[in-house]
Amino acid sequence: MIEVAILSIYVFCLISILLYCLAELTLAITYVNKRQHRKQERPALANNLAPEKYPFVTIQLPIFNEMYVVERLVDAITAFDYPKSRFEIQVLDDSTDETLHISQKKVTEYQRKGFNISLHHRVDRTGFKAGALQAALPEAKGEFVAIFDADFIPNPDFLLRTLPYFDEPKVGVVQTRWEHINKNYSLLTQIQAFYLDVHFTVEQAGRNMGGFFMNFNGTAGLWRKSTIADAGGWQADTLTEDLDLSYRSQLKGWEFVYLENISSPSELPADMRAFKSQQFRWIKGGAEVARKMLPSIKRSDLPFAIKFNAFAHLLSSSVYIAVFLLAFLSVPLMLVKNQFIDFNYLRYSGLFFLSNFAVIYVFFIATKYRHTSGELPYFIRFLYLLPSFLAITLGLSLHNGLAALRGLLREETPFIRTPKFNITTQNDAWENKKYTSRQIEFITVLEGLLMAYFLGAIVYGIATDQWAFLPFHLFACLGFAATFWYSVRHAKVVRH
Numbered sequence: 236m237i238e239v240a241i242l243s244i245y246v247f248c249l250i251s252i253l254l255y256c257l258a259e260l261t262l263a264i265t266y267v268n269k270r271q272h273r274k275q276e277r278p279a280l281a282n283n284l285a286p287e288k289y290p291f292v293t294i295q296l297p298i299f300n301e302m303y304v305v306e307r308l309v310d311a312i313t314a315f316d317y318p319k320s321r322f323e324i325q326v327l328d329d330s331t332d333e334t335l336h337i338s339q340k341k342v343t344e345y346q347r348k349g350f351n352i353s354l355h356h357r358v359d360r361t362g363f364k365a366g367a368l369q370a371a372l373p374e375a376k377g378e379f380v381a382i383f384d385a386d387f388i389p390n391p392d393f394l395l396r397t398l399p400y401f402d403e404p405k406v407g408v409v410q411t412r413w414e415h416i417n418k419n420y421s422l423l424t425q426i427q428a429f430y431l432d433v434h435f436t437v438e439q440a441g442r443n444m445g446g447f448f449m450n451f452n453g454t455a456g457l458w459r460k461s462t463i464a465d466a467g468g469w470q471a472d473t474l475t476e477d478l479d480l481s482y483r484s485q486l487k488g489w490e491f492v493y494l495e496n497i498s499s500p501s502e503l504p505a506d507m508r509a510f511k512s513q514q515f516r517w518i519k520g521g522a523e524v525a526r527k528m529l530p531s532i533k534r535s536d537l538p539f540a541i542k543f544n545a546f547a548h549l550l551s552s553s554v555y556i557a558v559f560l561l562a563f564l565s566v567p568l569m570l571v572k573n574q575f576i577d578f579n580y581l582r583y584s585g586l587f588f589l590s591n592f593a594v595i596y597v598f599f600i601a602t603k604y605r606h607t608s609g610e611l612p613y614f615i616r617f618l619y620l621l622p623s624f625l626a627i628t629l630g631l632s633l634h635n636g637l638a639a640l641r642g643l644l645r646e647e648t649p650f651i652r653t654p655k656f657n658i659t660t661q662n663d664a665w666e667n668k669k670y671t672s673r674q675i676e677f678i679t680v681l682e683g684l685l686m687a688y689f690l691g692a693i694v695y696g697i698a699t700d701q702w703a704f705l706p707f708h709l710f711a712c713l714g715f716a717a718t719f720w721y722s723v724r725h726a727k728v729v730r731h
């Protein structure tokens with residue numbers, strides 16, 4: 236019977252989400268229990284040593300059509316408190332617009348000031364970001380390679396504080412925490428900062444403290460150059476080349492260090508289209524890496540706990556498929572209840588509430604430990620943002636679920652970079668700048684239809700005195716409404 240099949244898929248989705256949430260809960264507990272006993276931060280390199288005492292570092296800046304932020308990035312790198320003679324800058328600019336001219340001008344400016352800085356421009360963009368990094372690597376003279384995306388503004392002491400961790404010969408990567416310079420720009424940026432704080436607090440720190448595999452985040456970190464070569468170099472067969480190389484390196488025995496106390500400021504996407512493009516790349520790329528790397532992890536002799544966490548990590552993007560199916564199938568289940576199939580929702584409510592408890596705890600811990608002075612009290616910020624995050628998660632479940640599915644199926648798609656507009660204060664605007672679009676994609680139409688779908692479910696549930704799904708359908712309706720509204724509004728306000 237089709238009703239039984241729907242119920243079976245529904246329960247499978249509940250169990251899948253529960254397993255993922257329990258894995259996240261485990262990381263949160265690990266983080267809380269071990270954060271007080273973590274190793275002391277290593278002393279930074281002194282800034283008054285003889286130049287030859289400092290390791291030579293190559294800094295790679297992969298750029299593509301980032302005219303609003305490229306100058307800011309290069310200025311920040313050249314302001315490093317590090318001897319000019321002990322680092323080089325590779326500006327990897329594959330731009331097809333005026334960004335290239337800005338980069339050329341900036342490189343010339345700093346060459347005249349005595350910096351070892353060069354411009355690398357490719358016409359074909361083969362391999363996208365991974366291709367740019369790999370193409371320039373043979374020319375890199377540094378023992379260590381630092382990488383910064385265009386929207387980052389690293390602090391001057393970045394190298395002084397991170398390089399000491401490479402004293403351990405098995406350390407291949409040092410990753411720092413992302414900070415968000417425009418997190419209070421809008422509700423959309425606040426939600427992004429809210430869930431990214433979970434990743435850079437509970438997930439990254441929890442994995443590192445627990446001895447599990449973690450990932451280089453593509454930027455704001457350093458690689459030992461020999462680690463990249465030993466793991467097979469940058470490869471472009473996934474959209475998340477950073478996650479891919481991270482797992483290949485750790486399977487080779489290299490160790491990663493995550494520095495929660497060292498932050499690297501960056502800019503969050505300010506409009507829904509840019510946010511969705513970033514989500515698509517991360518979600519689809521994660522699914523591609525899962526398909527590529529999980530067989531190797533399964534065959535390895537790693538302990539079960541590390542394997543389980545790796546599976547949960549790499550399959551995390553696929554959870555959106557389960558989230559969407561869980562929401563979508565709840566409506567037909569409500570319609571057939573006690574008509575074509577007899578079941579009691581209370582049998583499965585324990586799975587649902589346990590998953591929600593895990594999510595609540597994980598986000599509460601991240602909000603508590605990422606709280607900074609001058610902000611709202613952390614519990615008020617938590618209560619304010621958690622419902623918004625849950626609604627947006629449901630609203631993005633179709634978009635992100637399709638991205639994960641396309642990744643698992645290994646469908647080829649281009650690397651679409653996330654545009655940034657130098658948004659640092661609430662007075663800054665992005666609407667009339669280049670890289671914005673008035674196009675309303677077909678998936679936005681589907682999100683509008685899903686808003687109506689769940690609104691109808693709410694009305695039907697009230698009319699037939701079925702209240703079990705009402706809170707869930709309310710969040711789904713609000714989530715798809717918000718996603719649809721942001722997508723349409725941000726397209727409509729653009730003027731060219």
